[in-house]
Amino acid sequence: MAAPDTNPDVSALAAAPGLEEWHLDLHAHGSRREEAVGHLHALLLRAARFEVFRRRGSLPQLSSAELDELAQDAADDAAVSVLRRLGDFRGESSFRTWAYKFALLEASVKVRRRAWRDREVQLEPEAWENVRYPGPGPDADAETAALFESVREGIQDALTPRQRQVLVAVVLEGVPIDVLAERLGSNRNALYKMLHDARRRLREHVAASGHLEET
C-alpha cells in the first residue's frame, strides 16, 4: 500500500488553519503518523480527564494523581480503539467529536468500575418484592398503586430468572450496566438487550392486566 507520507494534499490540509484534517496523517507512516498519534492522544487525554474529574464525586477515595492515572489509562485504551476503528469514521461529525466519544466511553466505564470495585453486587431477585407505590399520602393514587402491583406480578411471572436479575440489579439496585456486565461475564450491549426484552415483557403483562395502554 502506498504510504501517503509525502502526499502534498494531506500536508496542505494538515497545515491549513481552522481545518482539523491532521487526523488524515493517522493513515500515514513514519514521523507524520507519530505526530498525528501524539495529537490524537492529547485530544483523548483531554476528554478522559474531563470525564474522570466530572465524575470524581463517585471516587472520593482517590487522590488527584490517582484520578489522573485513571484518565491516562482511559486515554491509552481509547487511542487503541480509535486507531483500530479509523475506517469507521465517515465524516458525519468532526473527527474531534468522533474521537472524544471513545475517550468518554473508556473513562466513564473505568470510573464506574472503580467506584464499584470493592462493592458487592447483590444479585437478589427478591428485591423486586419491595416494589411498592411510594405513597400512600393525601394524593394516594389507586391507579398507580394497582400498576405497581401489576408490575410486581409481572416481574415474578413474566420474566426469565436472568431477565429478572438484570432488571432488578440495573433498575432497582442501581448497579451500572458496565459493572454488571463485568460481573456476569457479558457486555453492555447484550445486557441492555436483555433489559429491553424484560421491559417489553413487563409492559405486555401490565397491558394485558388492563393497567397500561401500550404505546
Place this chain on the structure above:
Amino acid sequence: MTGRDLDPTLVRLLGSGEPELDCDECFANLDRYVELELAGAPADAHIPGLRAHLVGCPACAEEHESLRALLELDSVS
C-alpha cells in the same frame, strides 16, 4: 394510564415502549447526534430511536451528557 404520566420508578422498570437503538448503535451515532443538537437541528428526526435509548440506558445517557458538555466547553474556550 399511558406511559407519559407514569411514576419515575415505573418508567425505569417499564421503559418508554418506543422503538429505540441499542447501546452499540447509540455509540455509533452519538457524535453526529450531539453535533446536530448543538447546531439546533432536529437530531431526533435525523437519528430516530437514540433519544428513547438515552431515556432507558443510564450509562449511555451519562456519556451523551458528557460529550455535549465537553463540546460546549470547547466552543467557549
